[in-house]
Amino acid sequence: MVSSTNRDLAVAFVIPYFDDGQSWRRNALQRTLGSIERQTDDRWHVYLVDDCSPERSVGTFLRQCKEMLPGRLDQLQTVRNAGPGQARNLGVQVAHGDGLPVIAFLDSDDQAHPERVRTVREMFTADPELDFVYTDVDFVDEDNLPWDVHDLLPALKLIQCEQQLPKLRGRERWIEQAVERDCMAIPSAMNLHAGLALKYPFPDVRFCEDVATLFRYLGSGAKIDHAAGIPVRYRVPRQGGSAARALSGDLEFYNRQRCVNERAGLEEAIAEALSRGATDHRQGREVLCRYLIRIGRTVAGDGNIALGVEQLREAYSVDPDTFGRRATALECQAVHGGLVSQ
Structure with a gap:
């Protein structure tokens, strides 16, 4: 756990996890945790939230994950399987109760840049009014190899193109997000004060809860900024596209x-x-x-x-x-x- 002397703007990584027995999920989570372990600033703690996984051996696996980060990872359990948004909400509640003021969402198949904690902490420290910081995205496949943008699915190609637009900074940017941007930030690129995350939890839906919540954050008048040079590595397999689309089945x-x-x-x-x-x-x-x-x-x-x-x-x-x-x-x-x- 982050020591009491290091809790000033310490970062809580909140990771929803679902295990249906497919081996890639565990391999991806281990990469995700490895990316946190490599942070250059050690003022962080992980809240790994199991969303009622049906795989029987998940408990043993998650205990092994705790051993990867001794004293730095809390394993949580949702009361029902309700999707990543509800799992994130639980992680936010516990992190806030533990006194960690900054939330960094990270999905269980994505990877944080090694400078993420350092950069985000510096930005929040420099501007006490700042509420929300987002990063760019680099697309990688199941083997952690980069995608050629021309090979991405149309929705992902759109995200890549929109990253070239001027960054949204300051307050009252909800209109531009609504009318000009498909998705300013995926969950794994979001960093925010725990109070904002508590006030505007993810809705109880399984798909597209991220953009719906982003609208709520921005509509609150939150002050936002962009962190350059620390893109999250967003896993997109060569077959099937994003995990959310694959789970929807249609x-x-x-x-x-x-x-x-x-x-x-x-x-x-x-x-x-x-x-x-x-x-x-x-x-x-x-x-x-x-x-x-x-x-x-x-x-x-x-x-x-x-x-x-x-x-x-x-x-x-x-x-x-x-x-x-x-x-x-x-x-x-x-x-x-x-x-x-x-």
Whole structure:
């Protein structure tokens, strides 16, 4: 455990874990823990949260993981299998109770840059008003080899392209995240004060809980910044894409859940901004409309054309004037001229 003298802005790595007996999961977790062990700043502690794994031998394996980091890892257990968001919430609660003020989310198949703790601690120390720090992403495969960006799936290629955009810094950046960015930061790239994580926990959904929660963070007026030069290594296997998509079992189902869950998070962010006087109802409708246009284009680009048209119709119903200004002629035709077949 981090000693009492080292708890000033100490970092709690919160790692959700699910084990269904596939060997790659354990190999990946060992790499993840190894990346934490190699941190150049030792003011960290790990909260490894088992999400009610069905594999019988998981207890023995996780005890071995504790032995990898003696005194530096707490093993936690959810009361039911509810997905990574709920596992992260449990880790945040325990870390906060232990007095660790900074949360660093890290999924069990991703790897932290060795300078992550040092960099994040320095940034939070330098700016006491800072609430949230995010990093870039490097894509690696199951063998820890880098991806060529041209070989990535469209959704991941979009993340890579958006990393080249100007970084979002300061307060009130929720609008740009909603209308311009598919995903500013995956969970493994998020670092934030424990108080923010406690106030805005991940929703009780299994897919796309990350962007929904990111909307809530930003809609609160949190001050954010970007940490350059410490990208997280994001594991994307050559077959199957991201783990979340693979677990959903169906791309259309995944994208439909994405549309529902992300919109819920954005609507909460808009409500939060309204309550703070940071926006008004007109702007809130415009932001939601523009988000629906963007997500409609995204899922259509994934091949789910009918779902994309549904989102465009929702955008039109929310704010016809903004839709008329922002949608293309083809999108207007799709909304007014009938459903496009898949």
